[in-house]
Amino acid sequence: MDWRSFWDGDHPIYVNARHRALHDQRIANDIIAHITAGGLTVLDYACGEATEAGRVAQHCGTLILSDGAPSVRDKLGQRYAATPNIIVQSPEDTALLPDGTVDLVIVNSLLQYLSPAQTADLAQMLHAKLKPGGRLVIGDVIAPDVGPLTDAVALLRFGAAGGFFLAAFGGLIRTALGDYRKVRGALGLTTWTETDSLALLRGAGFDARRLPVNFGHNQARMAFEARKAA
Ligand SMILES: C[S@@+](CC[C@H](N)C(=O)[O-])C[C@H]1O[C@@H](n2cnc3c(N)ncnc32)[C@H](O)[C@@H]1O
Numbered sequence: 001m002d003w004r005s006f007w008d009g010d011h012p013i014y015v016n017a018r019h020r021a022l023h024d025q026r027i028a029n030d031i032i033a034h035i036t037a038g039g040l041t042v043l044d045y046a047c048g049e050a051t052e053a054g055r056v057a058q059h060c061g062t063l064i065l066s067d068g069a070p071s072v073r074d075k076l077g078q079r080y081a082a083t084p085n086i087i088v089q090s091p092e093d094t095a096l097l098p099d100g101t102v103d104l105v106i107v108n109s110l111l112q113y114l115s116p117a118q119t120a121d122l123a124q125m126l127h128a129k130l131k132p133g134g135r136l137v138i139g140d141v142i143a144p145d146v147g148p149l150t151d152a153v154a155l156l157r158f159g160a161a162g163g164f165f166l167a168a169f170g171g172l173i174r175t176a177l178g179d180y181r182k183v184r185g186a187l188g189l190t191t192w193t194e195t196d197s198l199a200l201l202r203g204a205g206f207d208a209r210r211l212p213v214n215f216g217h218n219q220a221r222m223a224f225e226a227r228k229a230a
Pocket residue numbers: 003004007008027045046047048049066067068069072091107108109110113114
């Protein structure tokens with residue numbers, strides 16, 4: 001089992017439908033906040049099921065949804081078949097996009113599932129796809145000193161604020177006993193210090209900075225903005 005096949009399966013990462021809905025709403029709002037002009041070509045890389053992408057697409061010229069899991073892409077394809085400015089594609093398709101054609105790339109909550117070498121390759125590939133002056137925004141990067149307990153407390157707080165505290169608690173227990181923990185134990189999650197994250201992005205040719213606010217509910221994780229030279 002690798003992380004890509006974990007995400008292709010039936011995983012209990014959201015504790016219930018309300019958790020998924022509130023998560024997706026919040027991520028969509030956070031993405032929209034980074035869309036600073038009309039008509040942009042926006043790539044959401046490792047987008048997940050993106051149930052609020054229709055709303056994001058209203059702020060874009062074109063919204064490209066790219067995800068590594070075929071089952072996720074099937075759902076996206078069905079959900080957005082009637083949304084003309086949404087394109088669903090695989091990471092392999094994304095790598096074939098013409099260079100210099102994307103204004104903004106969002107990568108949220110992916111880096112922990114990639115090796116450092118895969119992340120370095122991804123940063124270079126995305127740098128090539130961006131237009132001059134285009135931006136890459138990476139969210140939910142886990143620092144080495146942020147452990148599962150911090151994530152659990154953040155989820156419980158999100159649950160308390162969103163009216164799904166008990167489900168969050170039950171979900172944590174299921175996660176502790178289930179596949180995610182086994183796969184996490186076997187494959188691990190990749191962590192990045194702020195310094196190494198900035199070095200990686202600068203090494204790929206970007207002007208990079210840490211953002212003051214992360215995407216989503218877990219502010220113990222980090223977000224970065226990387227700009228391609230104009
Ligand atoms: C934690 S989810 C994040 C989804 C979404 N970005 C969000 O913030 O809600 C991780 C996503 O990354 C995708 N993924 C995992 N490994 C990948 C890879 N190597 N390339 C592209 N996508 C990948 C999974 O299929 C999954 O949908």
